[in-house]
Structures are given as C-alpha cells and as structure tokens.
Amino acid sequence: MARYSPSIQNLIAKLGSLPGIGGKSAQKLAFHILDMSDEDTKSLLDAISEARNLTKKCSVCYNFTDSNPCPICSDPQRDKSVLLVVESPKDVATFERMHEYKGLYHVLHGVFDPIKSRSLEDTTIAQLIDRLGKHPEIKEVIVATNQTAEGNATALFLSRMLKPSGIKVSRIASGLPMGSDIEYADDLTLASALKGRITLTDEA
Amino acid sequence: MARYSPSIQNLIAKLGSLPGIGGKSAQKLAFHILDMSDEDTKSLLDAISEARNLTKKCSVCYNFTDSNPCPICSDPQRDKSVLLVVESPKDVATFERMHEYKGLYHVLHGVFDPIKSRSLEDTTIAQLIDRLGKHPEIKEVIVATNQTAEGNATALFLSRMLKPSGIKVSRIASGLPMGSDIEYADDLTLASALKGRITLTDEA
Numbered sequence: 001m002a003r004y005s006p007s008i009q010n011l012i013a014k015l016g017s018l019p020g021i022g023g024k025s026a027q028k029l030a031f032h033i034l035d036m037s038d039e040d041t042k043s044l045l046d047a048i049s050e051a052r053n054l055t056k057k058c059s060v061c062y063n064f065t066d067s068n069p070c071p072i073c074s075d076p077q078r079d080k081s082v083l084l085v086v087e088s089p090k091d092v093a094t095f096e097r098m099h100e101y102k103g104l105y106h107v108l109h110g111v112f113d114p115i116k117s118r119s120l121e122d123t124t125i126a127q128l129i130d131r132l133g134k135h136p137e138i139k140e141v142i143v144a145t146n147q148t149a150e151g152n153a154t155a156l157f158l159s160r161m162l163k164p165s166g167i168k169v170s171r172i173a174s175g176l177p178m179g180s181d182i183e184y185a186d187d188l189t190l191a192s193a194l195k196g197r198i199t200l201t202d203e204a
Numbered sequence: 205m206a207r208y209s210p211s212i213q214n215l216i217a218k219l220g221s222l223p224g225i226g227g228k229s230a231q232k233l234a235f236h237i238l239d240m241s242d243e244d245t246k247s248l249l250d251a252i253s254e255a256r257n258l259t260k261k262c263s264v265c266y267n268f269t270d271s272n273p274c275p276i277c278s279d280p281q282r283d284k285s286v287l288l289v290v291e292s293p294k295d296v297a298t299f300e301r302m303h304e305y306k307g308l309y310h311v312l313h314g315v316f317d318p319i320k321s322r323s324l325e326d327t328t329i330a331q332l333i334d335r336l337g338k339h340p341e342i343k344e345v346i347v348a349t350n351q352t353a354e355g356n357a358t359a360l361f362l363s364r365m366l367k368p369s370g371i372k373v374s375r376i377a378s379g380l381p382m383g384s385d386i387e388y389a390d391d392l393t394l395a396s397a398l399k400g401r402i403t404l405t406d407e408a
Contacts, residue, residue, distance in 0.1 A: 004297060005270040011255035014248050019236050020229050031294045032223050033252055034259055034268060041256060044218050045249055048237055051215035052245060055238055064238060066209040090235045093208060109239075 008034070060131070062107040062124045064089040072096075072105060079103040081139045085128065085158065087111055087146060095144070103142075106131065111145055111154040125158070132167060140168040147174045147192075212238070264335070266311040266328045268293040276300075276309060283307045285343045289332065289362065291315055291350055299348070307346075310335065315349055315358040329362070336371060344372040351378045351396075 004012070008030060016026035033041065057063070058070035065071070072078060072092070082103030086092055087110065095101050108123040132138055143158055145151035159169040175193035176185055185193070208216070212234060220230035237245065261267070262274035269275070276282060276296070286307030290296055291314065299305050312327040336342055347362055349355035363373040379397035380389055389397070 005259065005268065007251075007255040007258040007270055008268060011251045014251040018233055020232055025224050027294055027297070028224055029222055030255065031268075031292060034256060034293075041252065045252060047211075047215045047218040048245065048249060051211040051234065052238060054211040055209065064209070064212060064235075066211060088235060089238075090231055093231070 057107075057109075061105045062109060062127065063092050063105060077102070080135070080137050082142065083128075083132075083138050083140070084142045084144050086144050087151065091144065104138075106141075108145070108154070111148075111150040112157060113150045123154075125154075125161075128158075129161070132162070132165065138167065140170065142170050142172060144172045261311075261313075265309045266313060266331065267296050267309060281306070284339070284341050286346065287332075287336075287342050287344070288346045288348050290348050291355065295348065308342075310345075312349070312358070315352075315354040316361060317354045327358075329358075329365075332362075333365070336366070336369065342371065344374065346374050346376065348376045 011033065012023075012026045012030045015021055015029050016023055018026075021029065033044075036044075054066045055064045056066065056068060058065045058068055058073055060069045060073040063070050063072065067074075079102045083106050084095060084101060084103055085106045085108060086095070087108050089107055092105050092107060095105075106124070106128050108125060108128070110123045112123070132141070141158065141162060143155040145154050155171050159171075162169050173196050174189070175196055176182065176189060182190070215237065216227075216230045216234045219225055219233045220227055225233065237248075240248075258270045259268045260270065260272060262269045262272055262277055264273045264277040267274050267276065271278075283306045287310050288299060288305060288307055289310045289312060290299070291312050293311055296309050296311060299309075310328070310332050312329065312332070314327045316327070336345070345362065345366060347359040349358050359375050363375075366373050377400055378393070379400055380386065380393060386394070
C-alpha cells in the first residue's frame with residue numbers, strides 16, 4: 001500500500017501504460033507533472049491534442065503528415081520508380097535522416113502478427129497493391145519491415161503477392177551492425193550475416 | 205531535416221523535455237500517442253488534469269494528498285515522536301513501501317542548491333521549524349535527503365539549526381547498497397561506508 005491518492009495512482013498507471021515507461025519512470029514522470037507550472041502543463045496537453053488533430057495520413061503513402069499529399073510524395077525531386085515499404089511513420093523519419101534514399105515510401109501501419117491477431121487487413125497492404133496497379137512507373141519495392149518474425153512474414157507475403165506483377169521485390173539486408181563485435185552477436189544475426197555474405201572483388 | 209510536420213516536431217520536443225525521456229523515447233512516445241484511440245488519449249489527458257486539480261499539499265507535512273491532513277498525518281497509529289524529513293513526495297512513497305517506518309514525515313519540496321539558485325526559502329524548512337515548535341512531542345528528526353552535495357548541505361543546515369532546541373537530529377546512513385560488490389563501488393561511497401563502520405558484537 002504505497003499511500004498515493006487515487007488521482008496520482010491513476011496518473012502513474014496511465015503513464016506506465018505508455019511504451020518504454022516502466023513503473024519507476026511513471027512515478028518520476030507523475031511527480032514531475034504535478035510539480036510543473038500551469039503554463040508548462042497546458043503546453044504539454046496542447047501539444048498532444050494539436051498533434052493528434054492536425055496529423056492525418058497521407059492518402060498516397062500513409063505516412064503521418066499535416067498536408068496531403070505529404071511533402072515527400074509531392075516532392076518532384078524524388079525517384080518515383082522505387083518504393084520503400086516500412087512498418088511505421090517513425091521508420092520513414094529514420095530513413096530520411098540517413099539522406100541516402102531518394103525514392104518514395106509506403107507505410108504499412110503494422111505487420112502480419114498472428115499472436116496479437118492482427119491480420120494483413122489491419123495494414124495498408126491492399127492500398128499498396130492498388131497504388132502499384134495505378135503507378136506502372138514503380139519498378140522496385142524494397143521491403144524494410146523490422147527484422148522480426150512478423151516483419152519477415154510480411155516481407156515474404158509481399159514478395160509472393162507481387163511476383164505475378166513483375167515488379168522487383170527486395171528486402172533490406174540483415175547482418176552484423178557496422179562497428180559491432182562478432183563476439184557479441186546473437187546466433188540468428190550471425191547466421192543471417194553468413195547467409196547474406198557478398199563476394200569481395202578487387203574493384204570493390 | 206527529419207521530415208516531421210511542425211505539430212509532431214513540437215510534440216516530440218515537449219515529451220523530450222520530461223525527465224528521463226531522451227530523443228528516441230520522445231519520438232517513440234509521440235508516434236504511440238498519434239496512434240492511440242481517441243478514448244485512450246482522453247483518459248491520458250484527463251488523468252493529467254485531474255491529478256493536478258485534485259492534488260494538494262498536506263498542511264502538516266506538505267506531502268501530496270487529496271485529503272487534508274493527509275492519510276499519514278491523520279493516522280492515529282503512527283508514532284508522533286519521530287519525523288522523517290525527505291526532499292520530495294515520491295521519497296515518502298519509497299519509505300512507505302518498505303513498511304518499516306511508523307513515524308511521520310516532512311516533505312521539503314527541494315533542497316538548498318546554490319547552482320540552481322534555490323535557497324532554503326524555496327523549501328518548507330520554515331514550516332518544519334514552525335511545526336517542531338508547535339509539537340513538543342516530536343523528539344527526533346531523521347534527515348533523509350538524498351546523498352548528494354545539496355542533500356548533505358541541507359542535512360547539515362538542519363542539524364545546526366535544531367541544535368538549540370534539544371531535538372535529536374540524525375541522518376540516514378550512507379554506504380554500500382546491500383548485495384553490492386565492493387569492486388564496483390565508487391570512491392566516495394566506499395569512503396563513506398568506511399567512515400560509518402559499526403562495531404560487530406557477538407550478540408548482534
């Protein structure tokens with residue numbers, strides 16, 4: 001019986017249900033929030049409401065955006081022949097941070113996950129098929145779902161589904177992170193790095 | 205140029221300003237919040253507002269509470285001769301979780317911190333002195349501020365201030381955590397543990 005009042009208990013529980021926030025952090029956050037100025041509290045609450053109100057999904061790639069189509073889809077500089085398929089909007093931001101990829105995106109908003117009983121209908125896969133049918137200029141689909149069982153199952157499903165269309169379907173490589181030690185790699189990563197080995201040539 | 209819309213950028217910044225939430229977690233949280241149902245969002249926002257509206261400071265011990273005096277101060281079972289002085293309300297919860305301490309509390313809401321230019325007036329030290337004057341049944345004050353320079357300075361200040369009153373002022377022990385390895389202890393902790401050594405007797 002930690003003697004918190006019900007409203008504080010409730011706040012701690014709500015904060016603790018957010019991803020990556022454990023019991024101790026939820027407690028710390030709750031007391032911080034109780035100690036904040038009214039002004040700071042208002043600006044936090046407003047930021048949440050405003051982001052939710054203004055943010056829509058791009059009707060082309062389903063990334064979060066406040067203009068439709070999103071800045072990436074409407075950028076004439078982007079290579080319209082390649083589509084990078086990712087699980088979530090934050091993956092788009094991660095690839096954009098890299099400044100290497102110049103093509104377009106498609107955000108699935110989930111993956112095939114039998115345990116959480118999420119089926120493919122919960123994702124934007126149907127919209128992806130539709131988009132590919134309407135845009136014959138798309139020649140390659142790079143599947144960049146996470147390197148998890150669900151991410152791989154979704155990738156496999158996509159490659160089979162798109163096979164008849166003749167569109168090239170590729171999967172981002174899995175292997176050892178750059179700068180990492182073989183000693184600390186797990187078995188699955190090591191096996192995957194071995195299987196995906198590339199031939200070294202003198203010219204490379 | 206991570207291509208987030210301004211409202212998402214703002215949400216990430218606000219979340220990232222909370223304690224213990226770094227850039228990556230702020231991003232993860234922001235996208236989670238954008239993906240939440242309207243109902244879940246409302247219940248999170250309500251939890252924040254409600255906790256802030258209902259929570260007051262106990263007029264006796266200054267702990268957060270929604271009834272005044274707080275449940276601890278109004279509990280007839282508690283030992284009214286001892287006062288445990290802590291920095292913040294969450295420290296009260298930590299001591300209560302232990303189920304060992306049966307006395308009362310006093311929450312300072314801060315410590316003497318010259319760097320952040322917090323003086324003793326920002327704390328409830330004046331209220332503590334006042335409380336001790338009004339309640340001669342209090343025989344001991346245990347200072348349980350954090351083992352930091354500021355926490356120690358505050359403890360020292362209190363012990364000097366209360367010396368004329370004849371009230372016993374003690375400080376919780378610092379030393380090696382139970383179950384910890386000497387190998388990993390820092391020098392200050394080790395020095396403190398050595399200085400605070402206790403004589404072992406056969407009866408113990």
